[in-house]
């Protein structure tokens with residue numbers, strides 16, 4: 001819609017309004033695997049006080065003195081092993097863009113809705129895509145942090161970043177933030193389908209299935225972050241839907257960073273211990289990740305598989321994330337349509 005010229009001066013430029021934007025936001029990813037791109041990305045990520053809650057007085061000497069001098073090379077090499085060479089980008093970027101395109105197609109019955117995507121760290125930034133939606137005439141935006149379980153380090157920092165940008169706008173869009181959906185039935189069903197389908201394609205059956213979630217420092221949880229309990233509930237509902245006995249299903253936490261204690265049990269230690277205890281066949285899924293990324297493709301499908309075999313395990317399967325699959329899109333669409341209610 002464009003403002004009718006009758007109540008604007010003749011020389012006023014046309015103003016677009018009356019549309020609704022949906023902005024899908026994932027964590028972020030470096031633009032390349034080289035030192036400079038990695039350092040820029042990690043710097044933005046690790047100076048976020050929702051991620052590292054230590055005082056900058058204590059953290060910055062370590063970050064700028066050690067971490068940003070060593071980690072970019074190390075993590076750059078890990079990214080190289082999982083880089084989407086066809087598109088010259090990480091899979092997290094490929095899947096997030098696909099999710100946005102597919103969501104746009106699935107919402108074709110709502111002609112006033114525009115769908116776009118952004119990253120909390122790196123590009124495209126949340127600010128640039130809010131501006132683009134606004135320029136297209138979206139005066140209402142549904143902001144969807146792509147995390148099924150709420151954590152301050154992920155969901156809240158996406159919301160913070162969007163509202164920080166709104167601080168600078170004269171004509172702000174109305175912003176609706178999308179809550180977590182850790183116990184949504186369609187989500188649990190999609191996870192269960194994905195496990196069943198993937199295991200049906202193997203010529204062996206896992207003795208144990210691990211649901212591995214990204215960890216957070218234990219202290220964040222103790223200060224009231226609901227993340228741990230939401231992961232437990234997702235895992236519990238998934239186990240029930242799969243009809244698995246307690247001994248066949250475990251919830252673990254991966255991707256520890258720094259010296260603090262994180263949520264336990266740790267995925268890497270659990271995988272090692274299972275193999276050492278004589279378990280020969282396991283499957284691992286990552287229900288907390290909407291899309292496959294470094295943490296699932298490298299840390300689990302490569303490193304955890306390697307460690308399982310090194311310690312005596314024989315068969316290891318990584319069950320992919322829901323990504324841009326039909327089941328995965330059904331979950332995202334359900335959440336978006338619910339949050340659009342009253343606006344379309």
Ligand SMILES: C=CC1=C(C)c2cc3[nH]c(cc4nc(cc5[nH]c(cc1n2)c(C)c5CCC(=O)O)C(CCC(=O)O)=C4C)c(C)c3C=C
Nearest residue numbers: 027028029051075090092151153154214216257293294295
């Ligand atoms: C204290 C540090 C970190 C917290 C807390 C944290 C929480 C957290 N992260 C995700 C999802 C992802 N993290 C990813 C990479 C990643 N995470 C951290 C640190 C913390 N994460 C770092 C330093 C990195 C970069 C890689 C590395 O240096 O090890 C990614 C992958 C991005 C990609 O491009 O592939 C995701 C996704 C969640 C869900 C979460 C808390 C619940």
Ligand SMILES: [Fe+2]
Nearest residue numbers: 027214255295
């Ligand atoms: Fe992380």
Ligand SMILES: [Fe+2]
Nearest residue numbers: 255294295299
């Ligand atoms: Fe990691």
